[in-house]
Amino acid sequence: MKELSYQCNKTLHQSEILNFLKKEQFDIAVVDSFNPCTFLVAEKLGLPFIAFFPGIMANADRVGMPSPLSYIPVFHTQLTDQMDFFGRLKNLVTFMGSSVVFKVIDSLFDDVIKEHFPAESRPNIPDLHLKAELWLYNIDFTLEFPRPLLPHIQFIGGLLAKPVKPLSQELEDFISESGDTGFIVVTLGSMLSSVPLEEFLKEMNNGFAKIPQKVIWRYHKSKWPQEVEIPPNVKIMDWLSQNDLLGHPKVRLLVTHGGMNSLMEAVYHAVPVLGIPLFGDQYENMARVEARQMGTFIPPEELKAKKFAKTIQHIIENKSYKTSVMKLQTIRRSQPFPPDQVLLRWVDHIIQSGGGGHLHPYSYKQPWYQKWLLDVILFLLVCLAVAVYLTKALFRLIIRKLCSSGKLKRN
Structure with missing residues (x-):
């Protein structure tokens, strides 16, 4: 990733090529999302983009996809969707570690972004992952484990597989x-x-x-x-x-x-x-x-x-x-559509509909505390604490009244 960051800086300095691409007025870009620089090039050109990922869903969390850790294995665990207790423990620990790794990787491009984008409109790599109009993955459910998908996530694995030609x-x-x-x-x-x-x-x-x-x-x-x-x-x-x-x-x-x-x-x-x-x-x-x-x-x-x-x-x-x-x-x-048709029809759909915003969940726009319902949980905890406090206060008041009325009767 350090090498890709170095190359990215050199690429964004190629003003002649970038200006030529801007003049072409492309409708959309299709980028290889393994290299974060492709996001930055699309952003520099002011183009909406479709992101292609070359394998399994190693970046599912960055794309905002639901990924229950109880049955969705995290990248680098070599686990399946059928995990025992220690498998789920390994999955959770790896997930927490991977979030740190992604932050370190993203930080390698900070200097590139500062050099090539004005301060008032500097993008960041995590937001660019969510900005993609459509995500295409080079896999399908013949090999990938079943999992929930978002509407703008499409599988196109098997593009190179086709009927055979005669050998020499x-x-x-x-x-x-x-x-x-x-x-x-x-x-x-x-x-x-x-x-x-x-x-x-x-x-x-x-x-x-x-x-x-x-x-x-x-x-x-x-x-x-x-x-x-x-x-x-x-x-x-x-x-x-x-x-x-x-x-x-x-x-x-x-x-x-x-x-x-x-x-x-x-x-x-x-x-x-x-x-x-x-x-x-x-x-x-x-x-x-x-x-x-x-x-x-x-x-x-x-x-x-x-x-x-x-x-x-x-x-x-x-x-x-x-x-x-x-x-x-x-x-x-026996799948309804071959992968090349899925690819072409979805790209055409994104162009014709003016982007993939209608496919994106609202969670992309929510701050992290709303996404995880932390504000709601905090509110409920406060309500519970107030209810407990009022209940205790009420019981104390009742007990005091009962005790005082008992004294009056004895007197």
């Missing part, structure tokens, strides 16, 4: 050699397709050598360590059409870092998953994969060739994983 003859020839055992697709994201983590690669490579399936692995050949010998059942490729390979009838498994796009493609084509999560949201994504029983994951520090090969065979041979992911495929494909 080279790939078809390689796959045909697998016979009934089929093949495995391996993609660990753009970062690990070029970073030479030698020990990590060795364990994976040795694990693949122990299985009968063919393996098609995306990795830059120029970065492959020369001393690591590639087994005959493994094909290394600089790039591969993941969607088309996952739609092939002989595919048996996807080995992935746990990126959301890869997981949504696996759901669309009903392919079980073995995850090796590396950072960011990938552990949370794989927790959802396990909860949906469409696969499992191995933390990278626990990756050993024997365990890796054994886990691959377990997922392929245990038909329950395939059955579970086929159920998810049915849910995904």
